[in-house]
């Protein structure tokens with residue numbers, strides 16, 4: 720049942736993303752990474768608060784792991800903003816989506832933390848799939864393989880002539896890691 724909920728919500732959100740962005744992967748990455756930075760922060764904050772409230776030790780490395788995930792997603796956003804600049808409508812969408820998703824995820828996490836982690840694990844699997852498609856289009860030459868942003872070169876310690884393709888592969892590896900971590904924490 721919980722797995723079904725997590726999967727259905729993922730499909731629901733994926734449908735919106737696919738309809739709205741179609742093949743505009745640069746824009747898709749920017750807008751979705753603004754959302755991707757939310758769940759880790761919510762989870763980290765709630766586990767932190769529970770530890771304070773119950774005066775118990777935190778859940779191992781989980782607080783740090785969740786905050787690190789949020790930070791990693793924010794870094795992705797900083798890379799992609801150099802690749803594609805959102806239009807006015809997308810900027811408005813980002814503001815509204817953050818407001819809605821923050822509150823939705825906060826309540827969801829309080830009610831069913833494991834299911835929330837499971838949903839994020841599936842979100843991350845979808846992110847891997849989207850970046851697979853992005854990579855395919857760069858390799859085919861449909862999307863120009865420009866120079867990677869300096870910030871990404873430093874963050875991933877890439878060669879100084881690294882390209883968008885190298886960067887997107889690193890980002891995809893991060894998303895795969897997030898997926899594994901969240902599946903593990905969900906525990907089912």
Ligand SMILES: [Fe+2]
Nearest residue numbers: 752755792795
């Ligand atoms: Fe990301």
Ligand SMILES: [Fe+2]
Nearest residue numbers: 755843894897
């Ligand atoms: Fe992610």
